[in-house]
Amino acid sequence: METNTNRDQQDILLEVKNLKKYFPxxxxxxxxxxxxxxxxxxxxxxxxxxxxxxGESGCGKTTLGRTILRLEEPTSGDIRYDGETIIGKDMKPYxxxxxxxxxxxxxxxxxxxxxxDIIGEAMDIQKLYASKxxxxxxxxxxxxxxxxxxxxxxxxxxxFSGGQRQRIGIARxxxxxxxxxxxxxxxxxxxxxIQAQIINMLEELQETRQLxxxxxxxxLAIVKHISNRIGVMYLGHMVELTTSAELYKNPLHPxxxxxxxxIPIADPDRSESRERIRxxxxxxxxxxxxxGCPFRTRCPRGAQxxxxxxxELKEVEQGHYVACHVL
Amino acid sequence: MKQKEVLLEVKDLxxxxxxxxxxxxxxxxxxxxxxxxxxxxxxGESGSGKSVSSHAILRLTPDSGxxxxxxxxxxxxxxxxxxxxxxxxxxxxxIAMIFQDPMTSLDPLFTVEYQMNExxxxxxxxxxxxxxxxxxxxxxxxxxxxxxxRAKQYPYEFSGGMRQRVMIAIALSCDPQLLIADEPTxxxxxxIQAQIIDLLKELKDKLGMAIIFITHDLGVVSDICDKIIxxxxxxxxxxxxxxxxxxxxxxxYTKGLLASVPDVDSDVSEKLKPIKGNPPDMSxxxxxxxxxxxxxxxMQICVREEPPLMEMEEEHExxxxxxxxxxVNK
Numbered sequence: 001m002e003t004n005t006n007r008d009q010q011d012i013l014l015e016v017k018n019l020k021k022y023f024p025x026x027x028x029x030x031x032x033x034x035x036x037x038x039x040x041x042x043x044x045x046x047x048x049x050x051x052x053x054x055g056e057s058g059c060g061k062t063t064l065g066r067t068i069l070r071l072e073e074p075t076s077g078d079i080r081y082d083g084e085t086i087i088g089k090d091m092k093p094y095x096x097x098x099x100x101x102x103x104x105x106x107x108x109x110x111x112x113x114x115x116x117d118i119i120g121e122a123m124d125i126q127k128l129y130a131s132k133x134x135x136x137x138x139x140x141x142x143x144x145x146x147x148x149x150x151x152x153x154x155x156x157x158x159x160f161s162g163g164q165r166q167r168i169g170i171a172r173x174x175x176x177x178x179x180x181x182x183x184x185x186x187x188x189x190x191x192x193x194i195q196a197q198i199i200n201m202l203e204e205l206q207e208t209r210q211l212x213x214x215x216x217x218x219x220l221a222i223v224k225h226i227s228n229r230i231g232v233m234y235l236g237h238m239v240e241l242t243t244s245a246e247l248y249k250n251p252l253h254p255x256x257x258x259x260x261x262x263i264p265i266a267d268p269d270r271s272e273s274r275e276r277i278r279x280x281x282x283x284x285x286x287x288x289x290x291x292g293c294p295f296r297t298r299c300p301r302g303a304q305x306x307x308x309x310x311x312e313l314k315e316v317e318q319g320h321y322v323a324c325h326v327l
Numbered sequence: 328m329k330q331k332e333v334l335l336e337v338k339d340l341x342x343x344x345x346x347x348x349x350x351x352x353x354x355x356x357x358x359x360x361x362x363x364x365x366x367x368x369x370x371g372e373s374g375s376g377k378s379v380s381s382h383a384i385l386r387l388t389p390d391s392g393x394x395x396x397x398x399x400x401x402x403x404x405x406x407x408x409x410x411x412x413x414x415x416x417x418x419x420x421x422i423a424m425i426f427q428d429p430m431t432s433l434d435p436l437f438t439v440e441y442q443m444n445e446x447x448x449x450x451x452x453x454x455x456x457x458x459x460x461x462x463x464x465x466x467x468x469x470x471x472x473x474x475x476x477r478a479k480q481y482p483y484e485f486s487g488g489m490r491q492r493v494m495i496a497i498a499l500s501c502d503p504q505l506l507i508a509d510e511p512t513x514x515x516x517x518x519i520q521a522q523i524i525d526l527l528k529e530l531k532d533k534l535g536m537a538i539i540f541i542t543h544d545l546g547v548v549s550d551i552c553d554k555i556i557x558x559x560x561x562x563x564x565x566x567x568x569x570x571x572x573x574x575x576x577x578x579x580y581t582k583g584l585l586a587s588v589p590d591v592d593s594d595v596s597e598k599l600k601p602i603k604g605n606p607p608d609m610s611x612x613x614x615x616x617x618x619x620x621x622x623x624x625x626m627q628i629c630v631r632e633e634p635p636l637m638e639m640e641e642e643h644e645x646x647x648x649x650x651x652x653x654x655v656n657k
Contacts, residue, residue: 056516057487161605162373191372192543196587196601203598218516225589225599248591262521264546266588268573271550282486282519 012083013180013212014068015044019077021060021067025287035286037063039236040077042313045180050206050213052227052244054220054259058283060236061216062103065182068214069098081180096126099173103185105165109157116153119143119171126176142171146201163194167201174205180212188219199226220263224248229319232256235286235294238313242320252322255295293325301326334504334537335361335384340397342379342388351610353379353392355561358636363504366531366538368548368569370584371558372606377541380558381507383407384539385424386414401505420450423498427510429490433482439466439493440478443500450501465496470526488519492526499530507539512547524551545585549573554642557581560607560617563636567643577645580618616648624649 019041022034037060045051053061066072068079070091079086086094099122102108109118116139122128129135140150146167157165166186173181183202187195199222205211217223223230224244231241232253240253251257258277265271281298284290290297296306303326313323342354354376361367371377383394384406399406401422409417426432434442440462447458466474469492482490491511498506508527512520528551531538542548548555549569556566557580565578576582583602604621616622619629628648636646 056518163605191606192545192584193372193587193602194605196589196599197603199589200599200601220517221589221591224591258518260591262517263591264517264520264524264544264550265591266545266549266573266585267590268549268569270592271546276521276525282488283516 011046012044013047013049013081014214015078015080016068017042017078017080019064019067019079020075021063021072022075027287033287036060036236036289037286038067038074041233041236041238043231043238043241045212045214047179047212048206048210049229050215050227052223052230053214053216053233054218054223054230055233056218056259056283058235058286059233060286061218061233062184064233065100065184065214065216069100069182071100092126095122096176097178098180098182099176099178100182100184101166101169101173101186104189105162105169106189108169109165111157114154114156115143115148115168118157118168119175122172122175128176138175142174145174145205146171161194162190163197166190166198170198170201170205174209177209179210180214182214182216184216185218186215187222188217195222202226220259232259235283235289237294237310237323238321239295239323240321241313242317246317246320250320252316252320252327253295253324254299254301258298293323331362331365333360334363334365334402336398336400337380337384338398338400340380340383340399341395342376342383342392343395344389344392346391346610348610352612353561353609354383356397357558357561357563359556359563359566361505361537361539364531364535364537365554366540366552368552368555369539369541369558370543370545370548370555372543374560374606374609375558376561377558378509381509381539381541384507385418385422387424419446419498419503420501421503422505422507423501423503424507424509425491425494425498425511427513429487429494429514430482432494433490435482438479438481439485443478443493443497446497446500461500465500466493468499468530469493469496470522471496487515488522491515491519491523495523495526495530499534502534503536505537505539507541509541510543511540513542513544520547527551545573545588557584560609560612562617562646563644564618564647565645567640567645571640571643575643577639577643577650578618578647579622579624579649581645583621616646626652 019038021038022036024032025035027033041064053064055061063072067074081094119139119142120135123135129138143150148167187198190198206213215223215226227244229242230244230247231238234255240256251260261277284297292308293306293311296302305325311323311325313321316322316327337357337359340354340357344351344353357380369377382388384399388394394407443462444458447453447461453461462478463474466478471477471489471492485493512523540548540552552569555569555572557564559580565576565581572581586600587602589599602621607617615630615632616634619625626648634646634648636644637650638644
């Protein structure tokens, strides 16, 4: 696996710099407080790579994915796709390159549209076909690609199971032939036996179509499986970023260590014998985050400086970034 | 080990739902026994009947459904034949239940103290002062800090994990012998899930109650359960002691389920091994083994006839023709 950090500009597909997304929330009659959903996050993704983002609910992982596609307007910071900034630009041409697969296959498909119209909608908007016959051909090809029977062409979403709906969602994302896809918890609403089907399919599609993924999830085992590198988020901050093998072998941030030790293991002997880091407390409210390091209220290490200063994301080993004062 | 005393016996339980198009057989004749202080994990995917069968224990089957046959013996008495009054006695008192979504199972309009008080008033003879003391005790037991202050708060002031703790406190308020936990950690984050499971384990040892733990996640039950039942399409396909299920599983569905979960300790490059196809549509079940269309070793007999549940070793059963192959071929 590639661990070099020589950031060959040629290689990088997406670069995010100091990205912030704040939501103003009314907390009083006229008082407004910023909810810092994404706070100063920087990273890059290489072509053909999968970057996993993990974290608990409320850590800002979904907002990060949406902001990168400018489904949410960033508060500040820069997003560069293929070397060019997309901030302040008309997104329509970029939608051909950047797509998203949503978490909930029940809520993300229009119940009044047929499968073919759902998959074809983006092609209609981007005018990617010359004739009706070509449109039909393209849609059938996509359906075949994601393992949907051609007979489903005129069916409606309610006729499908969760796994099949997610296949429709993936076909829709692929319709414009994008290079980059944000996968926002694409399997967490699915049954265990179906999850593996979808993950395998995403991996195969990545190979055959040279796709680059930002894979957002809370299931650490699945993220490890599909990602080349993984970023761990906590209260809007990126607290650790490294290759997936390194993250599981040598987690350095106390939050990462805590998350890893909480994964349920389907093996009684191992799950009984392993050392569990005793987990304390819960995520503080993002409206009223702790001063300094966001994790210090649950951290077993806790030093003086943690309350005063937010630790920077620093490269401590080659390609291994951690934001912690006490290492 | 103490001598095992039977607490709950489910015999040939069948539950069906009826709609315009006909009958949907959600649970199709299941049998199991739960002993005192034992933790039973019921594992299955959506639609496998795991929740429906457990809701029937408290007679919580919705109006569109009906228990078609069977007996549910709790300490020797059939729950399905009890009067409304007897059931009320049982619910919350001897058998308690916690649900998946702690958000919707608490009333948003009342304080936590009020809601806990309700249940104590109904089921115990304690006076107001004693009840108040008991509420604080219970909240403390489930690990809620500053219980006096927290008791006066409303559900919205609690996080998901804390709400689930409140639900557990309410469930435990009358020292039940059986706790039915219906996917209690599915809506929670991993670190919170680990906390709740630790809590349930601790409370089980302290109070000596039995637990039925319903889940779709085999990882969750590997830690807490003694016995595991695997359900598919309304039937038990395999059941047995935890280690037998994890290390010597016999049914292809159990095998597939265990193989399709990525292992955090394994090599990254390994491909996942999914179970092919989709779960069956319960309204159009065909004869034969319900898993046959997705099974890699399906034989001719599998699509014709349903396999019986076979006992292989003490308390380890599986329903698959493959296990009877030699006899079938004779």
